[in-house]
Amino acid sequence: MTTLAPRVPSRFLPVLATVALFVIAFGVGSARYDGFASGQVIANLFIDNAFLIVLAAGMTFVILSGGIDLSVGSVVALSTMVTASGLQAGWPVSLVIVAVLLIGSTLGLLMGLVIHKFDIQPFIVTLAGMFLARGLCFVISVESVSIKDRTFRDVATAAIRLPGGVTITYNVVIALLVVAAAMHVLHRTRFGRTVYAVGGSESSALLMGLPTTRVKVGVYVISGLCSSLAGLLFSLYMLSGYGLHAVGMELDAIAAVVIGGTLLAGGVGYVLGGLVGVLVLGTIQTLISFQGTLSSWWTKIVIGVLLLVFIAVQRTMVRR
Amino acid sequence: MxxxxxxxxxxxxxxxxxxxxxxxxxxxxxxxxxxxxxxxxxxxxxxxxxxxxxxxxxxxxxxxxxxxxxxxxxxxxxxxxxxxxxxxxxxxxxxxxxxxxxxxxxxxxxxxxxxxxxxxxxxxxxxxxxxxxxxxxxxxxxxxxxxxxxxxxxxxxxxxxxxxxxxxxxxxxxxxxxxxxxxxxxxxxxxxxxxxxxxxxxxxxxxxxxxxxxxxxxxxxxxxxxxxxxxxxxxxxxxxxGRDLGALEAIEDAAEKRHPDGPVLVHASGLGRRGAIDPFDLEIRAGEVVGLAGLLGSGRTELARLLFGADRADSGRLLVDGAPLRLRGPRSAIAAGIAFSSEDRKGEGLVADLSIRDNLVLAMQAARGWTRPLPRRTKDQLVEKYLKALDIRPANPDALVRTLSGGNQQKVLLARWLVTEPRLLILDEPTRGIDIGAKAQIQQLVTTLAAEGTAVLFISAELEEVVRISDRIVVLRDRRKIAELDGSTTGVDEVVELIAGGAAPEKVVS
Incomplete structure (x- = not known):
């Protein structure tokens, strides 16, 4: 009886549900609005949400390990600020990129170490990190700083032509590369599997002799790195740095990951789920803009309802 | 060598x-x-x-x-x-x-x-x-x-x-x-x-x-x-x-001396839940110890969970004191005086990071509601009483449950239910993984409770224990009740025979 496994393992069900949701949402849009079912609309989903895709990938690591990272939105803002002011001060683009990524991962490392060494809830530590990063933005400048650097603008506006007249930006390519890398690390390496083990049962993972410390701190470094990278993408998207950029974006990332079927309690979920989660959020936004008469805050309402439904569904699945 | x-x-x-x-x-x-x-x-x-x-x-x-x-x-x-x-x-x-x-x-x-x-x-x-x-x-x-x-x-x-x-x-x-x-x-x-x-x-x-x-x-x-x-x-x-071992023999004598003829406390007729346990009839009298015997996976725990309302029955009914009772969950069972000490003491029983004292008063406080907090003095008296009665070691009410050994955790769990003075106490594998001295103490406690009029449903994988302690033995096989025996006249061999019952014993590993 133990060898009889169901055709589709139950661990894939939440992700499949999200994919189905995406297909339905997109199908509804295609049926109701002319021009909705075009390649460019899909491409725009990626273009407009590239930074969120990267954030969700990093967030997936943290949530799988049983933690949470509330600082990512602020780190995005800080990254845009460092990028814009760095370029304004005449730093070369490569130096700016290195500086931004270094700041993000160092912040992540610090938060991870605090969480581990003092055994404090990730919620509160990353909340502190969120305020810290947001505050640092305004230390740099209280104004919005626009980006005028030539190379940077060129990269931002460059379009990659795909067959069928569809264009995407470099942001999309980077985001997809990040997703691929995250999938490899999480699903195919020892570090990644240990993330799952820690999320499943930290005490068991420790007794199994797994390097739980490295993993628990490492996920925050990865999330910090992803946040700063997302910040760079956001700078490319907005072409400005501002302390009030990306307010509440951490919650969008968490929502996307959860809608993508990752269990908030940790241990269950996939990187791809987060990606599909972002696409679902993007589709809802697109649907509402096509509809035309509804305000954009309807997006928030729909996301709220969806989130509730998904958490309820997950709950019932875990109980069984 | x-x-x-x-x-x-x-x-x-x-x-x-x-x-x-x-x-x-x-x-x-x-x-x-x-x-x-x-x-x-x-x-x-x-x-x-x-x-x-x-x-x-x-x-x-x-x-x-x-x-x-x-x-x-x-x-x-x-x-x-x-x-x-x-x-x-x-x-x-x-x-x-x-x-x-x-x-x-x-x-x-x-x-x-x-x-x-x-x-x-x-x-x-x-x-x-x-x-x-x-x-x-x-x-x-x-x-x-x-x-x-x-x-x-x-x-x-x-x-x-x-x-x-x-x-x-x-x-x-x-x-x-x-x-x-x-x-x-x-x-x-x-x-x-x-x-x-x-x-x-x-x-x-x-x-x-x-x-x-x-x-x-x-x-x-x-x-x-x-x-x-x-x-x-x-x-x-x-x-x-480090002490003499006459205790176990004394338990058997006590079990044989008792002849419970108290009123029927719990009567289940046709109670069942698909996929968990087939419909069964069961009567438990006040002051009676009913043993549940069967292999791992024979439906022992499932039966107990139905009586406690932890799972909802999809057929049959339950009478308590002769009046039908619809169990909507453990709360209504606890209100009716039914207590359930789970076999999974780590997951379903105790709060590991609280002290012995806090764990003990948890169930009682829940029954009273948060508007009527227990006075500190009552708490201390209760805790002292049960620490002594069950010989919980260390006898320090502030020790965290996490630091106790398995047997002592089990005793704390038991004590927690005893504090609420249940009329029916369901014990699911109370002696699993604990040593012979603590086992004897727990068995002793069960017989004492029964003598005081508590009905006990006793579940254990160890047949000797079930046979020694029970007035009546209910035998389960493949999620079905297959027999009900008189505990005082039944031997272990007879129960084994029934459980084996012609069909090959269930094997978990395929």
Whole structure:
């Protein structure tokens, strides 16, 4: 009886549900609005949400390990600020990129170490990190700083032509590369599997002799790195740095990951789920803009309802 | 036994204290290659603590650990494993969300091109599982399998590396007889290969069957080290509990003297739940001990959960005091005076991070509601009463439940329900994984409770215990009630016959 496994393992069900949701949402849009079912609309989903895709990938690591990272939105803002002011001060683009990524991962490392060494809830530590990063933005400048650097603008506006007249930006390519890398690390390496083990049962993972410390701190470094990278993408998207950029974006990332079927309690979920989660959020936004008469805050309402439904569904699945 | 080679493990003068508890005091321990060494002692004697000191979970306050001639000081279980010490713990300590193969090989999985080589990993896991005679899909999730299989997977993990020392901390408490025999076969193979095996079990039969040498601990101190052949059971038990063993016999006498003819307290007719247990009839009288006998997975726990309202019945009805009662959940059961002490004391019973005192008053406070807090004095009286009545050690109400041994945790759980003065007390495996002294105390308590008029539904995998203690025995097989016997006239053999009942006994491993 133990060898009889169901055709589709139950661990894939939440992700499949999200994919189905995406297909339905997109199908509804295609049926109701002319021009909705075009390649460019899909491409725009990626273009407009590239930074969120990267954030969700990093967030997936943290949530799988049983933690949470509330600082990512602020780190995005800080990254845009460092990028814009760095370029304004005449730093070369490569130096700016290195500086931004270094700041993000160092912040992540610090938060991870605090969480581990003092055994404090990730919620509160990353909340502190969120305020810290947001505050640092305004230390740099209280104004919005626009980006005028030539190379940077060129990269931002460059379009990659795909067959069928569809264009995407470099942001999309980077985001997809990040997703691929995250999938490899999480699903195919020892570090990644240990993330799952820690999320499943930290005490068991420790007794199994797994390097739980490295993993628990490492996920925050990865999330910090992803946040700063997302910040760079956001700078490319907005072409400005501002302390009030990306307010509440951490919650969008968490929502996307959860809608993508990752269990908030940790241990269950996939990187791809987060990606599909972002696409679902993007589709809802697109649907509402096509509809035309509804305000954009309807997006928030729909996301709220969806989130509730998904958490309820997950709950019932875990109980069984 | 011939002259032994030098010991592979030598622990000298180990001491360790937890807040409020002196867990180990100046303990010496030797383990030789190619032997099965049993670590004996009551609950709280320090067996698990000594093991955890060896495997790097705890660091001793004093003393030294020598492994293969070199002094070692492990700071994590990973280091101990690296040095060749593998451990299988009493509670399955694996990750249910990962696959079987990952649970066996995580941390030492085959890799290729910078990633885990999953096909090779599954193949290797299959080989290891085959070595111990388990044939399950390595790619399936661990959580899909019953606890007994998970335990075997834990053993597979332990032997997947070339270990010099294999520690088995009560590996048999969730295995059936066939699986135990299989485990012993594996242990003998490993022993003959020169592995030193440290074995902990509360089943004396198993200890005498498998072990070559034993070390006895009591209250965190060393009592003695013997060759198994040199000690008879009486001496061993006397060493372990440090007192005379007339208690068990007295229980049987008490059970036979009682003739419960109190009013029917609980009457279930046709109660059942699809997929859990077929509809059954059951009457429990006040002051009666009803035993539930059956194999692992025969529906014992499921039946109990229906009576407690933890699962909703989909057929039949339940009468309490002759009036129908619809159980909407444990709350309504508790309100009707039904208490359920779960077999999973870690997951469903106690709050590990609270003190003994807080755990004790939890159920009672819940019954009173938060608007009527218990006065501190009442709490203290209650706690003192039950600490004494159940001989909970350490007798310190502020000790965290987490730091107690299994048997003492079980007693705290029991005490917590006793505080609410239930009319029907359901005990699901109250004696699993605890030693003979604590067992006797718990059995004694059950008979005392019954004499005071409490109805008890007693579930245990140990038939002797069920037969000894019960006025009536209900036998389950394949999720069906198949017989109801008079406890005073029934012997163990009769029950075994019924459970075996022509059909081959259920086997968990396919």
């Amino acid at each position: 011939t002259e032994s080679p030098p010991p592979v493990v030598e622990m000298r003068g180990i001491s360790l204290a937890f807040p409020g508890v002196k867990a180990l005091q100046d303990v010496d321990f030797r383990l030789f290659p190619g032997e099965v060494h049993a670590l004996m002692g009551e609950n709280g004697a320090g067996k698990s603590t000594l093991i955890k000191t060896l495997t790097g979970v705890h660091r001793p306050d004093g003393g030294q650990v020598v492994l293969g001639g070199d002094e070692v000081a492990f700071t994590s279980p990973g280091e101990a494993q690296h040095a060749g010490i593998s451990t299988v713990y009493q509670e399955v300590n694996l990750c249910a969300n990962l696959t079987v193969a990952e649970n066996i090989l995580l941390g030492r999985e085959p890799r290729r091109f910078g990633g885990i080589d999953f096909p090779a990993m599954r193949k290797r896991a299959k080989e290891v599982l085959a070595r111990i005679g388990v044939h399950i899909d390595p790619a399936s999730s661990l959580g899909e399998h019953p606890i007994a299989v998970q335990q075997l997977v834990a053993i597979a993990r332990a032997i997947a590396i070339d270990c010099r020392v294999l520690v088995l901390d009560e590996p048999t408490s969730s295995l059936d007889a066939g699986e135990v025999a299989e485990l012993f076969r594996i242990m003998r193979v490993l022993r003959d290969e020169g592995v030193a095996i440290l074995f902990v079990s509360h089943f004396l039969d198993q200890v005498y069957e498998i072990s070559d040498r034993m070390t006895v601990l009591r209250n965190g101190a060393l009592v003695g080290e013997h060759l198994t052949a040199d000690v008879d059971r009486r001496t061993l038990i006397a060493q372990m509990i």
